[in-house]
Amino acid sequence: MNRQTLIEQIRKKKSFLCVGLDSDISKIPTHLFATEDPVFEFNKAIIDATKDHTVAYKINTAFYEAQGLKGWISMGKTLDYIPKDIFTIADAKRGDIGNTAEQYAKTFFDTYPYDSVTVAPYMGKDSVAPFLQFPNKWAIVLGLTSNEGSKDFQLQPSGDGLLYEKVMQTVAGWGTVDNTMFVVGATRKEQLERVRELIPDHFLLIPGVGTQGGDLATVAKAAMNKDVSILVNVSRAIIFAGSGMDYADLAAKAASEYREQMEQFL
C-alpha cells in the first residue's frame, strides 16, 4: 500500500488505529481449542470485530514463530484473511548483513505479502537497504522504542545529541517518506516533539498505548502532522479485552472506543 492510500484510509475511517495481533496462545479463550487452528480462529473473530475501526493490523511474528510450523501456518492464514484495504505490518524486527537481509525482505514482502516489516537498524545501511527495494512496501525502522531498555543505548549521548536522534536522521537519508517509517514508543512522550523536529514528514508507528500506559491524546498532539502520519498500535488492551465467549465483542468495543478518541484529533 502506498503512502497516499494509507492517508486516504485514515481520513475515510477517521482512525489511525493499528490493532496488534499478539495472539499469545496461552491467553486465547479455552473454547477455541476445540477448533483445528485456535490462533487463526481467534484472529479471524478479532479481525471481523475490529476491521471497521482500524486502518492497520500488526502481526507480531514472535507469537507465531514460537509455535513452529503451525504458528507460521496460522500467521499466513491470518494475513490472507485481513481485508486488502487494511495496511499490514510484520513486526519481525529483522536486520542482518545484506544477503541475509535480502532473504528477510523476500520472506515478508513476497512469500508473505505484508505491506511492511519492522527492521532493527543497528547493523547499518546494508542491513536496511534490501527492505527499501520493493515498490509500495515499507521498512519500519526502530527509532526510539517504548521499553525501559531504550535508555541503555538509544537515549545515550552521541556527538551533539542522543543516539536515537542520529540513527533516525541517518536512516531517513537512506530511503524516502514513501518507503520508510519509524517506531517511536508512546511511553517516550518527552521525546515525541523532538522526533517531529528531526523527521517532520515520515510516518511513525507508535506502540505503547494501552497496557504499557502511553496516553493517546499526548501522542496525537505531539506526533501528528498535516497528513496525520501516525499509526498508534494497541495490542493486548484490544485483543485480550475479554477472555470468555464474548472476547470478540469486547475487542470490538475497545477498538471502537480508541477510534472515537482518534476521531477528535482528525
Ligand SMILES: O=c1ccn([C@@H]2O[C@H](COP(=O)(O)O)[C@@H](O)[C@H]2O)c(=O)[nH]1
Ligand atoms: O518499541 C516498541 C516496539 C514494538 N513494540 C511492540 O508493540 C506491541 C505492543 O503491545 P501492547 O500489548 O499494546 O503493549 C508488541 O507487539 C510489542 O512487541 C513495543 O511495544 N514497543
